[in-house]
Amino acid sequence: MSRRITVVTAVHAPSACFLPEAYKSLREQRLPDGWEWQWLIQEDGYGEEVRPYVPDDARVSFRQGRSGGPGVARTIALARADGAYVKILDADDQLPPGALARDLAVLEADPAVGWATSRVLDLLPDGSTAGFPGDPEEGPIRRGAVLDFWTANGFRAQVHPATLFVRRELLLALGGWMALPASEDTGLLLALNAVSRGWFSAEVGLLYRKWEGQVTGQSAHTDPAEREARMAVVAARARALADYEWQYPPAY
Numbered sequence: 001m002s003r004r005i006t007v008v009t010a011v012h013a014p015s016a017c018f019l020p021e022a023y024k025s026l027r028e029q030r031l032p033d034g035w036e037w038q039w040l041i042q043e044d045g046y047g048e049e050v051r052p053y054v055p056d057d058a059r060v061s062f063r064q065g066r067s068g069g070p071g072v073a074r075t076i077a078l079a080r081a082d083g084a085y086v087k088i089l090d091a092d093d094q095l096p097p098g099a100l101a102r103d104l105a106v107l108e109a110d111p112a113v114g115w116a117t118s119r120v121l122d123l124l125p126d127g128s129t130a131g132f133p134g135d136p137e138e139g140p141i142r143r144g145a146v147l148d149f150w151t152a153n154g155f156r157a158q159v160h161p162a163t164l165f166v167r168r169e170l171l172l173a174l175g176g177w178m179a180l181p182a183s184e185d186t187g188l189l190l191a192l193n194a195v196s197r198g199w200f201s202a203e204v205g206l207l208y209r210k211w212e213g214q215v216t217g218q219s220a221h222t223d224p225a226e227r228e229a230r231m232a233v234v235a236a237r238a239r240a241l242a243d244y245e246w247q248y249p250p251a252y
Contacts, residue, residue, distance in 0.1 A: 002082055002083055002084045003034050003035050003036070003084065004035070004036050004037065004038055004082060004083035004084065005031070005035065005036075005037045005038075005083050005084075005085045005086075005087055005100055005104065005165075006037070006038050006040060006081040006082065006083030006085065006086045006087070006168065007026060007037055007038065007039045007040065007086075007087045007088075007089050008040050008042070008074050008077050008078070008081070008086055008087070008088055008089070009022065009039065009040065009041045009042070009074075009077075009088075009089050009090065009091050010042055010043075010044055010070035010071075010073035010074045010077070010090070010091065011041055011042070011043055011044065011050055011073075011091040012043065012044045012045060012050070012067075012091075013045075013047055013049035013050060015090075015091040015092045016049055016050040016052075016053045016091065017053060018091055018092040018093075018209065019041070019050075019053040019054065019055070019091055020053060020055070021094055022089060022090075022091060022092070022093065022094055022095075023039070023055045023057075023060075024094075025094035025095040025096070025207075026039060026089070026095060028095075028097055029095060029097070029098070029099065029100045029101065030097070030098070030101060031100060031101055031104065032101065032104070035104065036059070037059065037083075037087075037100065038059050038060075038061065038081075038082070038083060039057075039059055039060045039061070039089075040061050040063075040077040040080050040081060041054055041060065041061065041062045041063075041077075041091075042062075042063055042064075042065065042073040042074065042076060042077035043062070043063070043064040043065065043073070044065070044067050044068065044069060044070060044072070044073040045064065045065075045066065045067035046064050046065075046066070047064075050062075050064075061080055063077070063080070068179075069180075069181055069182075069184065070090075070177075070184065070185075071176070071177030071178055071179060071180060071184030071185070071188075072177075072179065074088070074176065074177050075175075075176030075177050078168075078171070078172065078176055081168060083168060084167070084168060085103075085104065085107060085165060085166065085167060085168060086164075086165070086166050086167075086168050086171050087100060087103065087164070087165045088161075088162060088163070088164045088165075088185070090162055092209040092211065093123075093162065093206055093207060093208055093209055094123065094206070094207040094209070095205070095206065095207075096204050096205065096206070096207060098203070099118065099204075099205040099206070100165075102116075102118070102201055102203060102205065103116045103118070103165035103201070103205070104165075106199045106201070107165070107167065107199075110199075111249065112196075112197060112249055113140065113196070113197050113198065113199050114166065114167055114170045114192060114195070114196030114197065114198060114248045115164055115165065115166040115167070115170070115192045115193075115196065115198045115199070116163075116164075116165045116166075116198060116199040116200075116201065117141075117159040117160060117161075117163045117164060117165075117189075117198060117199070117200050117201070117205070118160075118163045118200065118201040118202075118203060118204065118205025118206065119131070119135055119163075119200075119201065119202055119203060119204050119205060119206075120160045120162070120163060120204070120205070120206045120207075120208050121204050121206070121207055121208065122207075122208050122209075122210050123207040123208060123209045123210065124210055125210065125211060129207065134158060135158070135159075135200070135202065136158050136159065136200050137200075137202070138200060138201055138202035138203075139199070139200065140197055140198070140199055141159065141193065141197060141198040141199060141200055142197060143193060143194065143195070143196065143197055143242075143247070144193065144194065144242060145158075145193065146158065146159065146189060146190055146193040146198075147190050147193060147194065147235065147238045147239070147242075150186075150190065150235075151235065155231050157186060157189060157190075159189070159198075159200050160206065160208070161185035161186050161188065161189040162185060162206060162208060163205045163206045164185070164188070164189065164192075166192060167248075170192070170195075170196065170248050171188075171192075173248075174188065174191050174192065174195070176188070178191075178233075178234065178237070180230055180233070180234075181226070181230075182226075182230060183227075183230045183231070183234055186234055187230075187233070187234040187237060187238075190234055190235070190237070190238035191237055191238055191241055193238070194237075194238040194239070194241040194242045195241050195242075195246055195247050195248050196247065196248035196249075
């Protein structure tokens with residue numbers, strides 16, 4: 001098994017300026033002896049604005065592709081992934097020290113856990129951070145728990161999909177991210193939880209940047225008709241996976 005963590009980042013021109021800060025947070029990660037990371041940066045589209053912000057580092061791979069949204073960009077980047085695990089890092093976010101090592105330790109310790117998530121702090125424009133209530137207790141997340149909570153709480157998951165750390169083969173088996181204009185990461189989270197147990201770390205694992213240009217802050221993201229359709233297909237996929245009783249690890 002490859003002793004490598006593949007960090008996947010989708011980027012478009014407006015968020016490219018944040019890549020150096022994401023890179024700095026990645027360089028500050030400390031992994032166990034013998035482990036390393038690779039960073040796959042995939043531009044959602046073609047242009048000249050992103051490349052100047054890509055670090056000059058042999059561990060960093062940059063590609064461009066036709067625009068299809070962040071889920072498409074992340075999924076096509078998996079063609080270059082050779083790590084045993086995949087970590088999501090959006091271009092405008094940052095990893096606190098120790099985040100990768102904590103996630104790695106959880107999945108290395110228990111082969112029956114398919115994915116891990118962690119607590120999030122919002123990173124505000126003035127550089128301050130803010131948390132929010134409602135995090136679950138640290139520990140395992142049973143199969144189906146995320147869908148149950150999400151359905152009962154206005155389509156809000158109790159763990160954040162932007163913090164996902166997942167086994168690469170499991171991610172590939174589910175087809176990567178959903179082909180949706182938004183909520184593609186929530187769709188993946190619910191699908192993962194439909195087929196496998198997860199883990200939640202109460203230590204902060206992501207600084208989630210709040211800024212006026214982020215995609216989730218645009219009016220299209222909250223269009224009622226589109227949102228209803230997204231939520232319907234996200235839920236249907238998770239329920240179908242549960243009904244078919246496909247699971248990780250396989251039951252022989």
